[in-house]
Amino acid sequence: MMPWIIFSTPFAVLTYFLIWYVPPFEQGKVFWYLIFYCLFQSMQTCFHVPYSAFTMFISNDQKERDSATAYRMMVEVLGTVLGTAIQGQIVGGTTNCPAEPDSNNSTTVNMSSVALDETKQAYLVASGVICIIYVLCAAILFFGVKEQKESGRRKSQVLTFRQGLWLVMSHGPYIKLVIGFLFTSLAFMLLEGNFALFITYALGHRKDFQNILLVIMLSGTLSIPCWQWFLTRFGKKTAVYFGISWAVPFMILIVSIKSNLIISYLVSVAAGVSVAAAFLLPWSMLPDVVDDFKVNNPDVHGHEALFYSFYVFFVKFASGISLGVSTLSLKFAGYVTGSCSQPETVSSTLKVLVSPVPVVLIGVGLLILKTYPIDEERRQGNQKLLQEMLDSEADSESETTALGSNV
Numbered sequence: 001m002m003p004w005i006i007f008s009t010p011f012a013v014l015t016y017f018l019i020w021y022v023p024p025f026e027q028g029k030v031f032w033y034l035i036f037y038c039l040f041q042s043m044q045t046c047f048h049v050p051y052s053a054f055t056m057f058i059s060n061d062q063k064e065r066d067s068a069t070a071y072r073m074m075v076e077v078l079g080t081v082l083g084t085a086i087q088g089q090i091v092g093g094t095t096n097c098p099a100e101p102d103s104n105n106s107t108t109v110n111m112s113s114v115a116l117d118e119t120k121q122a123y124l125v126a127s128g129v130i131c132i133i134y135v136l137c138a139a140i141l142f143f144g145v146k147e148q149k150e151s152g153r154r155k156s157q158v159l160t161f162r163q164g165l166w167l168v169m170s171h172g173p174y175i176k177l178v179i180g181f182l183f184t185s186l187a188f189m190l191l192e193g194n195f196a197l198f199i200t201y202a203l204g205h206r207k208d209f210q211n212i213l214l215v216i217m218l219s220g221t222l223s224i225p226c227w228q229w230f231l232t233r234f235g236k237k238t239a240v241y242f243g244i245s246w247a248v249p250f251m252i253l254i255v256s257i258k259s260n261l262i263i264s265y266l267v268s269v270a271a272g273v274s275v276a277a278a279f280l281l282p283w284s285m286l287p288d289v290v291d292d293f294k295v296n297n298p299d300v301h302g303h304e305a306l307f308y309s310f311y312v313f314f315v316k317f318a319s320g321i322s323l324g325v326s327t328l329s330l331k332f333a334g335y336v337t338g339s340c341s342q343p344e345t346v347s348s349t350l351k352v353l354v355s356p357v358p359v360v361l362i363g364v365g366l367l368i369l370k371t372y373p374i375d376e377e378r379r380q381g382n383q384k385l386l387q388e389m390l391d392s393e394a395d396s397e398s399e400t401t402a403l404g405s406n407v
Contacts, residue, residue, distance in 0.1 A: 002142060004050045009138040012043035013131040020127040022120050045312060047138075053308040054145060055287055060390065062383050063232075065287050070228035073280045074221055081217040082133070087126040088210040091119065167297060168306045174289045176372045181282045182314050183365030184244050187358035188278045189322035191251065191271070192216075197330075198350040201342045205261055212268045219272025220279065227277050228284075235376040236285050240369055243277025246270065248359050255355040286311060288374050291382045298389060326353060 018036045023029060055065050055072070168174065195216075199209040231239040250270040257263060290307050294300075333349035335342060374382075 002050070002145075004046050005138060006142060008043040008046035009135060012040060012047060013134050015040035015043060016134070017124075017127050017131055020123045041316065045309075045316070049305060049309045049312050051141070052283065052312065053305050055283075056290060056304045058145075060386070062287070062291070062379065066228070066232065066284055069284045069287070070224060070280060073276075073283060074224040077217060077221045077224065077276065077279055079133075079137070081214065081221055083130055084210075084213055084217055086129050087123075088213065090126040090129075091122045164300070164303045164306055167300065168293070168303060168310070171289070171293050171296075173292055173372060173374050174307060176368060177282070177285060177289055178311060178314050180365045180369035180372065182318055183361045183368065184278060185282075185315055186318040186322055187361035187365065188247075188275060189319055190326065190361070191247075191354050191358045192275070193322050193326050194350055194353040195271075198354045199264065202347040202350045203264060205264060208261060208264075212264060215265055215268040216272040216275060219269045220276040223273045223276035224280050227280050231281070231284060236281065236288070236379075237369070237372065237375060239277065240281050240285075241366060243274060243281060244362055244366060245274075246277065247274030248362060251355045251359055255351045282311070285372075285374070288379050288382070291386055292374055292378070294389075295382050295385050329353060 199205045250267045254267045333345040
């Protein structure tokens with residue numbers, strides 16, 4: 001797994017930087033950004049799949065894996081906070097709209113040209129800083145984490161990729177978990193993707209939207225330990241219902257009342273608490289599905305990466321749907337890119353995208369997750385069965401070793 005992480009890091013850094021670089025030609029810019037964005041996402045997948053699958057190779061104990069997942073997600077959200085703060089603070093000062101338009105047209109054009117150049121430079125500087133952080137974190141991962149090989153591989157059943165894929169995708173708990181979180185992830189991606197525009201154009205808090213986004217991510221970071229305690233105390237399915245649905249009343253509140261900066265910050269704090277649950281719980285429940293698969297298929301080993309890779313695929317699939325729906329909706333509403341003012345239809349569309357649509361998607365996702373069969377009793381039972389399997393394999397290996405030494 002580690003070679004994929006090391007291989008993808010320099011290419012991910014390079015492609016990310018080139019996404020924010022403005023090429024010197026006009027025609028073909030669309031292909032430039034499309035190519036480098038696709039390459040960056042591919043390199044991110046090469047990094048993210050083995051990185052997330054490492055959880056299964058750190059420990060065989062469920063509590064230790066849950067704890068490691070909580071630490072990992074808290075640092076990931078903290079990294080998102082850091083990235084948002086870096087890019088927001090560097091770029092934010094160069095993208096202010098003038099309070100009043102200048103009567104001298106040539107002066108306005110010159111000022112716009114200077115502001116555009118400053119914005120380009122700011123995005124390059126911000127992307128460079130983030131690239132340095134990326135390389136530093138990859139180096140810490142490489143030197144600080146060691147992969148533990150799974151025992152008992154000599155008894156493994158040799159399967160082709162297609163056979164393994166069929167076994168994984170036909171495992172009922174995995175399908176229900178993935179589809180349920182596909183809907184809830186799509187809901188939060190729609191909320192996150194359009195919340196900045198909603199704050200700017202629907203609520204009119206243009207100068208505060210960067211700070212509001214930071215409040216959401218900081219609230220999410222600080223809430224992850226609380227959700228970790230909650231799921232260990234009351235169970236993961238209960239944590240899903242409480243955590244995912246926590247944001248629903250506040251989604252409705254933000255579009256139902258008159259624009260108010262204080263209420264916007266309060267809603268941001270509450271939304272961050274729910275975003276933390278949406279970040280943590282899927283990755284905390286995925287190892288339980290892998291354990292359940294191992295119990296039902298004791299002779300099949302080494303397919304953990306399939307579970308994680310296809311979950312990453314569905315997360316990216318939800319992200320693509322979110323971007324497509326948001327872009328098309330705003331285009332039909334008359335959104336003008338770069339304009340300091342937007343038509344009233346844009347405000348109405350943003351209200352729909354950050355409240356009614358996510359609420360419906362959350363409801364559908366929770367109904368699907370209600371059928372998810374791995375509760376606390378089954379999870380603990382799987383842990384005992386797996387421990388018994390490991391003990392029996394260890395005993396058979398020790399007997400084989402002793403017999404060989406006698407011979």
